[in-house]
Amino acid sequence: MSYLILQDALARHTAPPPRPAAAVPAAPPLTLTHVLCGVLLALLAVQIPWADLRGYEFVDRVNYLHYFKYEENLLEYSRFSHWYDYLTNEILWHSAIPYLHKTWDISLPTLFDAIAFFCVFTFVVFLARYQSLLALPLLLNPLLMTFAFDQMRNSLAFSLLLWAFMLPRKLLPAAVLLVLIAPFLHTSSVLFVLLWLCLTLAIRWQQKGWLPYWFYLGGLVFAGAVLSFASGELLHQILSVLGDRRAERVLGNASSGLLYTLFWIALLGVALTQGRRYGTQIICAYAIVILSFVSFNLVFGGYSLRFLAASLPMLIITMLRTDSRIKPFVVGAFGLYACLQWYYWLKVDGL
Incomplete structure (x- = not known):
């Protein structure tokens, strides 16, 4: 009996210490279900006439429509004498939207709805993957609607960062590219x-x-x-x-x-x-x-x-x-x- 007690004590003493909690609990792989839920909920979000429900338009969205239609592009008169000027002037936002609108003849409302779709899709996929599908109803919040449909520069940039976080390690170069792109949007x-x-x-x-x-x-x-x-x-x-x-x-x-x-x-x-x-x-x-x-x-x-x-x-x-x-x-x-x-x-x- 004393031998068994001694053996048990020795085993406890020499056992490796418990592993610390992982910084990110192992997330299930991205599945077709996650993607389909993201697509369906994002499609639903862009089909709802939020401006009619509220009684007025999103302020930033209206400002961007007017800016890209009638105002002089910020890049036309900005000075790029330092490297950080490309960041503070968010050059990718002010160049990509006019390019897609004028060269590819994509309407501005369509471009803005595409950004909103991408944001809602990303948030749904992220929450479903790292928590569960049952958590998705909690995303039904005006914070998300305003973020996706009004604060478009921020929502597009942050969605890219979330995808950089979600991409597997074998796609690390793609994740780094997304991280590098995002600051030039916001x-x-x-x-x-x-x-x-x-x-x-x-x-x-x-x-x-x-x-x-x-x-x-x-x-x-x-x-x-x-x-x-x-x-x-x-x-x-x-x-x-x-x-x-x-x-x-x-x-x-x-x-x-x-x-x-x-x-x-x-x-x-x-x-x-x-x-x-x-x-x-x-x-x-x-x-x-x-x-x-x-x-x-x-x-x-x-x-x-x-x-x-x-x-x-x-x-x-x-x-x-x-x-x-x-x-x-x-x-x-x-x-x-x-x-x-x-x-x-x-x-x-x-x-």
Whole structure:
């Protein structure tokens, strides 16, 4: 008996330590079901007359229609004396749309609907693949509709980044190409790429034991605070120095009120209490940074809505990966919150 006890103790002592949680839980391969769901839901989204339901057009969409039809293209008078001028002027957006419209005779509404289709399709595929098909109803949110149909530069660029994330390693050159293309559509892509790289590095350091988990978690919150500060007054100053055309309207459209932000602050509190295995998944870590960013925007006045819209699939995954004991309350609260969003979006004002 003593021999068996000694043998058992020795086995426990010499057993390899448990493997840390993967930064990205193994996702099932992309299937035809994912693609078909994405196509069907994206087709449905572009067929719905959102402007008629709301009673007015999407502001950015109308501005782009007028710009590409009647105004002088920004590239005609912009100076490209530095390498970053190609980024700040988003050269690919201002050259590709006119080229497709004039050379290939594709109407501007068709091009814009194609971008919206691609965005909705990408979000559906991402959520279905990394969570489940049952999560797709949670995407029915005005944040996504505004992002896909109005904030087209951002939605196109971010969709490319999501595909870069989803592509298998054997298609790494294609993923790198998508990452390189995205910033020339929308400069915020640089921020998302850098954030993703930093999170990957931080997760590896934490899993190797180089960072205590409390320090790692505090770093995620601090990163959100820095992003909030940087996208508020600091961004205004940087754009002014660079002579960027958007400097004058950065702060005016940036902040979100406490009532609108309250749910996301509560979700941040829930996410911070979920433990190491949860917090070191890269999707959840990314969501914690974005939720911290949104929370600190109440102080620094940075952008909230567009970051929330771009991050909606990751935020939904973060909700659905919470502890099973509180998940029903989180999802229920989000459902109620989404109903209020729809009321505000359809009856009161656009997001």
